[in-house]
Amino acid sequence: MNRTTDRRPEAVNRKPQVGMRPKGSKATGTPFQSVLPPSGFRFPVSWFASLALAFCLLVSGAGLLAAGEESNDKQIPAHPKEIAYPALDYQPPQAKEYRQVLDNGVVAFMVEDHNLPLINISLTIRSGAYLDPQGKEGLARMVGSVLRSGGTLKWSAEEFDEEADFLATNIFSFGGSTASGATLNTLAENLDQSLKMFFEMLRRPAFQEDRAELYKSQQLQQMERRNDRTSSIESREWGRLLRGSDHFTNRQPTKASIESITAEDLNAFHRQYYHPGNFILAISGDFESADLKQKLEAAFKDWPAGEKSPPVPDFDHTPQPGLYLVHKPDVNQGRISLGHLGIRRGNPDRFAIDMMNDVLGGSGFTSRITNRVRSDEGLAYSAGSRFTVGLHYPGQFRASFQSKSSTCAQAAQIILEEIGRIRSEKVSQEELDTVKTATIEVFPRRFSSAAAVAGTFANDELTERDPDYWQTYRDKVRAVSIEDVLRVARQYLDPDKLVILAVGNVDDMQAGHPDRPQYSFSKLPGGSRPATIPLPDPMTMKYPQQ
Amino acid sequence: MNRKVFALAALVFALWLPQLWAQQVQVEELVLENGFKLLLVPRQGDPNVAAGWVAKVGSANERPGITGISHLFEHMMFKGTHTIGASDVEENLRVMERMDEVKSQLFEEERELIRRLRLGEISDLKDPDNRSPRHQELLAEFEELTKKEAELLVKNEFDRIYTQGGGSSMNATTNQDFTLYFINVPSNKLELWFWMESDRLLNPVFREFYAERDVVYEERRLRTDSTPTGKFREQFESMFWTSHPYGWPVVGWPSDLDGITREEALDYYALNYAPNNLVACLVGDFEIDRAKELAQRYFMRLQRSKRDPEPVRTREVDQQAEKRMVAYAETNPEVEIRYHTVAAGHLDDPALTVTGALLSGRTGRLTKSLVLEQEVANRASAFQRGMKWAGYFGLGAVAKPGHDPKEVEEALYAELEKLKKEPVGERELQKVKNRFAANNFRRIENNFFLMIQLLIAEANGSWQSFNENPKRVQAVTAADVQRVSQKYFKPEQRAVALYYTKAAEGPEDPLLAGLSQEEKNMVNQIKSRVAQMPAERVQMMLSSLEAQGDSMPEPQRKMAPIIKKMLQERLEKLGKEGGQQ
Known part of the structure; x- marks a missing residue:
């Protein structure tokens, strides 16, 4: 029931956040303390100091405060712009302060945070669906998942699960598209045993047969549902239109490919890619870095680093502009995407593009598309645009919304107008200032917790980002001018290249709204000859011949 | 498994568990003279404050005709005030009146x-x-x-001011019992939060009311109408509650969304958004004294209402007989079961919560029994949900292909029967409690999440339950689990939804012509089972079918030739595969 607030999908770090203290600063009392003295349990901060603080809080929290007791003479400003704010000087943390290199060469970012007796270890692995052999689509994800559920050579799956649950340790692993990973969240007290289990899983997984079969059964069952949700259809077809069906991002697992995966496939994939040469660690929480480093080195002992995984492949495809339709008769709302390819990392215009897109549709209620499609016309619950920066292959520009079938054409037309407008007129100084200030002000949120700091730097390490990137980030945003915005809008938004995808009840969408005959699918670019995309067989991903 | 490790771990837990659940969040509570309550939790860390407030009103406080108004109202709270949102507010108000x-x-x-x-x-x-x-x-x-x-x-000026100020994650959410508004603000912008929130509570203007009603309607289409199971879940909810207003959807019935007026929204605001029905919470980097001073200055502007909003009067009547629905939807075959239980804070709530945990998760009984041992389901879980006025215990499972949801339903009942008959083992119970104990830390890691949880606890009763519940959970005994299982898991106290996969679009299999929907589904179920059968089994079934011949009762006789054909096809396929090897 939320209002939509996918406000800045690129800029906001959505990781869980932990109260974080800058490294080196002295621990002070937090209000989160046990009321009882600790026994057999190392408390993270000076216990007496914090007890004293907690006590003060309790006493002063006397409750009812009668009005008039405090003088109310301070004025309430007539408008928030008249409020005087204290200065906030914020400097982002530096990767080098946390970067540790283990004796086997694995890089680990360790960010201590002694507020709570928890330790979080997040391992990123250079593995993913891009490494799936032809005909074995789904292998990387299966390895990532059954790694955790399938037990180890030492512990059966049942024993492993029981032990982890009894220790209240959360161990998780996953296979992704271009990266995979595993995480460990443990009470500090249980670190040794948890770490032992974590490494046992990483080094000697058993991929137990019944668990592998269960995984397959779950996958095949989900596969049957591929054509049910318009949202899944939309994202699948959008990917195919932009990057072509041959790119690994669009090579879907099929019944045949999942069924063909053998125990040996799992083991071989694991041997080839799950080794220290492909690992990066992000660690946060209640530990001493030197001590933990030793423990990790011991855990890694005699585990040779293999060859680093090959780079993620680009695609060889030129999207064909036009209007594409997918028919789903039972829904009363259509889902529409409009867009084309975007840019790659390293493009010096990315900050100007970010600001341009924030004004256009990337900044929620302060952006034009949301204002017009949602607030003015009430045509959609969520409407906006993204302009992404690709790492291994070009990103994309994509505007999207969902609207009742009869008003899909109208909302699409509004978006086309807005794309046209931002390419032909300068944005106002106020619009630009709003998105710039917002980006700069919200910047510290990226490092809002120890886990976020470690995670950001680990990701930078994985993607070989310029170490100065965050140090100069806000200056680069500040430097964007109105002229820059107009220039990049003209250079990077191209109405002639727009791919438009509509998923929903095509008959109703094409019929339009009886009160607004001026809007119609036929008037959209490519609307005179729309292409229909049929639904594929969900188990084979074969598309019927048209 | 290494027994020694186990024993050691158990010992360690026994030593420090008491401190774990004694983990308290120190909250400073401030109540203004007008009834506005503020919960303050200063924490060191990043320069940010998670800030929110809750109005103790949700769809349960509505009545037929205006269902969905709580949620629509939530949207209207972002439309600005007399100061914010219009270039000429007087003219704006005149136009709105004419509208x-x-x-x-x-x-x-x-x-x-x-x-x-x-x-x-x-x-x-x-x-x-x-x-x-x-x-x-x-x-x-x-x-x-x-x-x-x-x-x-001045379009969405309310949003713009916060955005310029570095506010992030601004949003709000409505459910049956409360409406919650929240944001993150940089720590130097604390006063901005006080300004903005008190202003929209004091002087809201419900601009673009009718367009926003359409937006909410789109939200309904997005979440309910155009998802494979949205409408079915809505029907299940309204079937489950006989008399309680929890039965209507939070987003509202379509007819009501079409009809709610701005005047109704204003009446709703006057009653439910008075300071004596509101609680705010700040968690993060701020000073207590400063927050108190700002609260006095800004929130004391709000006028207490003459009377407090009334509690929801209509209580759920005792259910007399099992309720059932059978749905054909674009979804996996699955079963959902709900028992009427107790509201949040009830004495039995912790035992039911523990019961849910015993059944769920990787090592929970449902996964072990239904998924791994019996292999009738691919997923199964259970949970207690205590809301403000009432609650329920829910069980859900996705049938493994080839298994009828009814079979899974029976397997779920069998697990509940076990809970009634035998007390759970000591170690099993301890494992679940260990997880609750560790999660008591995990749930307070994040300022924003903590703020939300304190407000929800407060909306359901009091924020103190946030600190009290862990102790109550740790005190649950095996006898408690057995007792609540016996007390609540009775057939007449439940509602059941069985989901069958709706036949795919496109030309129908000619074999299925003339069969009823239920028969078709039965055939499809058998088909998927046959697809996994070994040759001997297929042969056996074939012989048995032939042996029965005309002695079969009428409904089966109709399907017999179809099943026979399936079996023969399966045999052929197996033959081919065998030949290739």
């Missing part, structure tokens, strides 16, 4: 259409051909007024 007049005349026209629809004279309320000329005129005038209003607005 309301035109709308009320339009309602007269719409009522006439609804009457004709009821009598079957028309079939589509939205068809322009059914409208009177007067109706068309009013629509045209309304459109003019909408344009006029747009010219007077």
Whole structure:
């Protein structure tokens, strides 16, 4: 029931956040303390100091405060712009302060945070669906998942699960598209045993047969549902239109490919890619870095680093502009995407593009598309645009919304107008200032917790980002001018290249709204000859011949 | 498994568990004279404050005719105030008044259409051909007024000011019992939060009311109408509650979304958004004294209402007989079961919560039994949900292909029967409690999440339950689990939904012609089972079918040739595969 607030999908770090203290600063009392003295349990901060603080809080929290007791003479400003704010000087943390290199060469970012007796270890692995052999689509994800559920050579799956649950340790692993990973969240007290289990899983997984079969059964069952949700259809077809069906991002697992995966496939994939040469660690929480480093080195002992995984492949495809339709008769709302390819990392215009897109549709209620499609016309619950920066292959520009079938054409037309407008007129100084200030002000949120700091730097390490990137980030945003915005809008938004995808009840969408005959699918670019995309067989991903 | 490790781990837990659940969040509570309550939790860390407030009102406080108004109102709270959102507020208010007049005349026209629809004279309320000329005129005038209003607005200024100030994650959420508004602000912008929130509580202006109603309708389409199971889940919810207002959807019934007026929203605001019905919470980098001073200055501007909003009067009546629904949807075959239990804070709530945990998760009983041992389900879980006025215990499972949801349903009951008959083991119970104990830390890691949880606890009763519940959970015994299982898991206290996969679009298998939907589903179920059968099994079934011949009862006889054909095809396929090897 939320209002939509996918406000800045690129800029906001959505990781869980932990109260974080800058490294080196002295621990002070937090209000989160046990009321009882600790026994057999190392408390993270000076216990007496914090007890004293907690006590003060309790006493002063006397409750009812009668009005008039405090003088109310301070004025309430007539408008928030008249409020005087204290200065906030914020400097982002530096990767080098946390970067540790283990004796086997694995890089680990360790960010201590002694507020709570928890330790979080997040391992990123250079593995993913891009490494799936032809005909074995789904292998990387299966390895990532059954790694955790399938037990180890030492512990059966049942024993492993029981032990982890009894220790209240959360161990998780996953296979992704271009990266995979595993995480460990443990009470500090249980670190040794948890770490032992974590490494046992990483080094000697058993991929137990019944668990592998269960995984397959779950996958095949989900596969049957591929054509049910318009949202899944939309994202699948959008990917195919932009990057072509041959790119690994669009090579879907099929019944045949999942069924063909053998125990040996799992083991071989694991041997080839799950080794220290492909690992990066992000660690946060209640530990001493030197001590933990030793423990990790011991855990890694005699585990040779293999060859680093090959780079993620680009695609060889030129999207064909036009209007594409997918028919789903039972829904009363259509889902529409409009867009084309975007840019790659390293493009010096990315900050100007970010600001341009924030004004256009990337900044929620302060952006034009949301204002017009949602607030003015009430045509959609969520409407906006993204302009992404690709790492291994070009990103994309994509505007999207969902609207009742009869008003899909109208909302699409509004978006086309807005794309046209931002390419032909300068944005106002106020619009630009709003998105710039917002980006700069919200910047510290990226490092809002120890886990976020470690995670950001680990990701930078994985993607070989310029170490100065965050140090100069806000200056680069500040430097964007109105002229820059107009220039990049003209250079990077191209109405002639727009791919438009509509998923929903095509008959109703094409019929339009009886009160607004001026809007119609036929008037959209490519609307005179729309292409229909049929639904594929969900188990084979074969598309019927048209 | 290494027993020694186990024993050691158990010992360690026994030593420090008491401190774990004694983990308290120290909250400073401030109650202003007008009844506005503020919960303050300063924490060191990143320069940010997670800030939110809750109005203790949700869809359960609505009545037929205005269902969905709590949620629509939530949207309206972002439309600005007398100070924010319009270039000329006086003119803006005049236009809005005229819009309301035109709308009320339009309602007269719409009522006439609804009457004709009821009598079957028309079939589509939205068809322009059914409208009177007067109706068309009013629509045209309304459109003019909408344009006029747009010219007077400073679009989404409320959002813009926060955005410029570095506010992030601003949003709100409505459920049956509360409406919660939240944001992150940089720590130096604390006063901005006080300014903005007190201003929108003091002087809200519900601009673009009717367009926003359409937005909410789109939200309903997005979440309910155009998802494979949204409408079915809505029906299940309304079936489960007999008398309680929890039965209608938070987003509202379509007819009501079409009808709610701005005036109704204003009445709703006056009663439910008075300071004595509101609680705010700040967690993060701020000073207590400063926050208190700002609270006095800003929130004391709000006027306490003459009377407190009344508790929801209608209570759920005792259910007399099992309720059941059978759905055919674009989804996996699955079963959902719900038992009426207790509200949040009830003495039995912790034991039921523990029962849910015993059944769920990787090592929970449902996964072990239904998924891994019996292999009748691919997923299964259970949970207690105590809401403010009532609660339920839910169980859900996705049937493994080839298994009927009814079979899974029976397997779920068998697990509940076990809970009733035998007390759970000591170690099993301890494992679940260990997880709750560790999660007591995990749930307070994040400032924003903590703020939300404290407000929800407060909305359901009191924030103190946030600190108290862990102790109550740790005190649950095996006997408690057995007792609540016996008390609540009774057939007459439950509702059951069985989901079958709706047959795919496209040409129908000629084999299935002439069968009822239920028979078709049965055939499809058998088909998927046959697809996994080994040759001997297939042969056996074939012989048995043939042996029965005409002695079969009528319904089966109708399907026998179809099943026979499936079995023969399976045999052929197996033969081919065998030949290739």
